Amino acid sequence: MRRDDGRTALGVDVGGTKTEILLAGRGGRVLAETRIPTDPEGGAEATLRHAAAAAHEAFGAAMDEAAAVGVSVAGQVGRRGVLLGAPNLGWTGVDVRRLTIAAFDLPTVVVNDVRAATWAEWRLGAGRGVRDLVVLFIGTGVGGGAVIGGRLLEGADGIAGELGHLTVVAGGRRCHCGNLGCLEAYCGGWALEERAGQAALADPAAGAALVRLAGSAEAITGEVVAAARKAGDALATRLVEETGDMLGAAVVGLVNALNSRRVILGGGVMDGFPDLLDRTVAAVQERALPAARKRVEIVRAGLADDAPALGAADFALVRRPRMQR
């Protein structure tokens, strides 16, 4: 047993439907990877015990070399590894750190999944070599993170980075979070679908192509919008342009406020609508403060779906948690 050599660590990303488990070496080398379904209702303790069993089965003797576990969770993680909020998992108040130590018998750090992915992009992905960066992941929801002066943004309670809940239209669309006019309420996948459905109902002629493709206004998905857009549909084009305008407005503000060197954009909506990147670049070049826009780079995320697990493992390698029960 050489647990303290710090050369490999486990990354465990607990999502709402699956838990990704990998073994990573220094520099983000993924040595092995496996996954299990998450059963949120079965509880955190069972999920982490299953994850540990799956890791032992998949990684075998290599488990003996692992120095630590980094756990990435879809929820707000307090400074001691207790979940302050975890709506998708229903695990608010759960001490994930303690449960992981019990399941894996290894020192553990717990980190929010978006923060873990931000860490991964910074250390191993599109953010390498930069000390000031912002990351936005635009999927069903919109999450984010930042590195400020070479340190991961954490916040007073360890829950900073909710960049999807920056207000971009004061008094605007209702967000799932309860605020009005959040970035997510325009650019999140759910919001894009909601906007498409509402637009199709409000103007049936304009929405005809989308409704035909989807079956009904309520059934319009991001994929349907993307397909209609490719076919040159005017409403789909307008929806995507508006999405880009909202994203651009948020990124202009972030560049002005944080003077980041690099802005990294990732997530399913970015993948589905590749020209959102160009619209965002154009917005920043046209409207951000000259001194702030001069050297900023707006780029695509560099890592794949396993970024949270990879980031959590690398975070554990760097932070070198000690065993505390």
Add this chain to the structure above:
Amino acid sequence: MRRDDGRTALGVDVGGTKTEILLAGRGGRVLAETRIPTDPEGGAEATLRHAAAAAHEAFGAAMDEAAAVGVSVAGQVGRRGVLLGAPNLGWTGVDVRRLTIAAFDLPTVVVNDVRAATWAEWRLGAGRGVRDLVVLFIGTGVGGGAVIGGRLLEGADGIAGELGHLTVVAGGRRCHCGNLGCLEAYCGGWALEERAGQAALADPAAGAALVRLAGSAEAITGEVVAAARKAGDALATRLVEETGDMLGAAVVGLVNALNSRRVILGGGVMDGFPDLLDRTVAAVQERALPAARKRVEIVRAGLADDAPALGAADFALVRRPRMQR
């Protein structure tokens, strides 16, 4: 000469119309203070030489004890004390650090005036004891700053903190910076006056009281709006409420994004419309993410107009610049 004891430092705040000069001890004790008019067209070199002469005249032998100078400037200050942008002074490209060393014969740090005031609020004002805070100064323009994890937010080029140029209404009012829908384009003093004039012209009946007080729609000032508001005028009340809604929208987003422990609001517009504070507190309590709003405090700025000079002096005491020519 005991220049290296680090116990006192000069603070020089170069504004568009006046230059404030003070001598400060540790803990922000102001030992002496003086001011001269700024003559931007006379150039930075003359201004700083005059400032040094005024300091010698006003502070006498105490000048020999000063260990350093902190210069606060209304402009974007690059990492080496060269102005990257200074629209109010017209000194873009000027090496303020070198000119200050030449004028005062003391080691010098140069810092943006809003950043200096942020530092002052953090170390000596309403932000004491907190490691994560945001400051918004809402005057004619809107500036800001932040402390993140116990460090002043600087940004990749040293120009972070332009919180007045966060977008709060995508595609909204044109800001002086060229962007659309900036916080400043609603809450800055100039914007409040512009909005009031436009509203009075658009609806003369509603604007009658404001126009009567000001003489014309174009002449409506913040003071006029404040007076009409006190008298119960409906348009003035609506204008102030809208200002509060925009400020609230921005602060909700900042609290979500940065998870600050404290938000400090200062500047002439805050002083002129005291209940903007309550509206902002209400917005955060109603609409920020529960975990982020739980422990955040929204408070008034604690220092007076000399905060930039005081902050620059204290910054110099803490940073202990060395003499480099």
